[in-house]
Amino acid sequence: MDVHRADERYPGGDPAAGITSRHAFSFGPHYDPDNLRFGALLACNEERLAPGAGFDEHPHSHTEIVTWVVEGELTHRDSTGHETVVRAGDVQRLSAAGGVRHVERNDAAVPLTFVQMWLAPLDPGGDPAYEIVRGIADSTPYAVPEAGAMLHVRRLTAGERTAVPDGAYVYVHVVRGEVDLDGERLGPGDAARVTDAEALDAVAVTRAEVLVWEMAGR
Template identity: 90%
Template sequence: MDVRRADERYPGGDEAAGIASRHAFSFGPHYDPDNLRFGALLACNEERLAPGAGFDEHPHSHTEIVTWVVAGELTHRDSAGHETVVRAGDVQRLSSAGGVRHVERNDAAAPLTFVQMWLAPHEPGGEPAYEIVRGIADSTPYAVPQAGAMLHVRRLAAGERTAVPDGAYVYVHVVRGEVTLGGETLGAGDAARVTNAEALDAVAVRRAEVLVWEMAAP
């Protein structure tokens, strides 16, 4: 188990434009050849957008992009004609496939915080696709078959225990609160990369929200 702390993330964004980013993996100017990916996961970015701030239209290709809103509202528009507002508890997925362009903005009056995760598909190309699941329930896994991955959302009360899925690659990201995992205490923004995970439990030290990626071997 490899634990990465919140303060170890690479800083990014544009503070003057109201964008603050923190990257868990090699990203943009912060190139780290030893931290390019874990399993299918290529990026786990924590993004904070001030009201009126956002990312102008930009391209993606050959990437599965999954977004989890922590607080606020995210406006999404893409070149395939989708326009939605993503709120806390929703899972949004954009399959960029052979190529798509999109805009991400905070058009609301309150600050926006979200976690965006990029995964590598098994096969490149294809047609872009978009999906949003409103208010996903605990213990309802969200599958990204194109990347051989499954997202599990866990919301835990203090003292509550949950099993971490067994898997070749398991990535545990703490959105809020605090949990113990394999003898380590993880706080908000911390993550654990577990190879060949087996018989692991996460226990909430205090009320917590956790995103868990279960990924097959490449």
């Protein structure tokens, strides 16, 4: 198990434009050849957008993009004709496939915080696709078969224990609160990368929200 703390993330974004980003993996100008990916996961970005701020239209390809809103509302528009407001508790996925363009903005009057995760598809190419699951229930897994991955969302009360899925690659990201994972205390923005995970539990120290990626070997 390899633990990465919130303050070790690479800074990014454009603070003058109301965009603050923190990257868990090499991203943009921040290149680390030893931190390019983990399993299928290519990026885990914490994004904060001030009211009115956002990312203008830009392209993606050969990437599965999964977005989790922490607070506020994210307005999404893409070149396949989808326009959606994503709120806390929703899971949004954009399959960039052979190529797609999209816009991400905070059109609300309050700050927006979201976590965006990029995964590498098993087979590149194809047609872009879009999906949103409103208010996903606790412990309901969300499958991304194109990347051989499964997202587990856990909202825990203090003292509650949850099993971490076994898997070739498991990535645990703490959205809020504190949890103990195999003797390691993890707080907001901390993440653990576990290889060949087996029989692990996470215990909430406080009320907590955790995103867990279960990924197949490659």
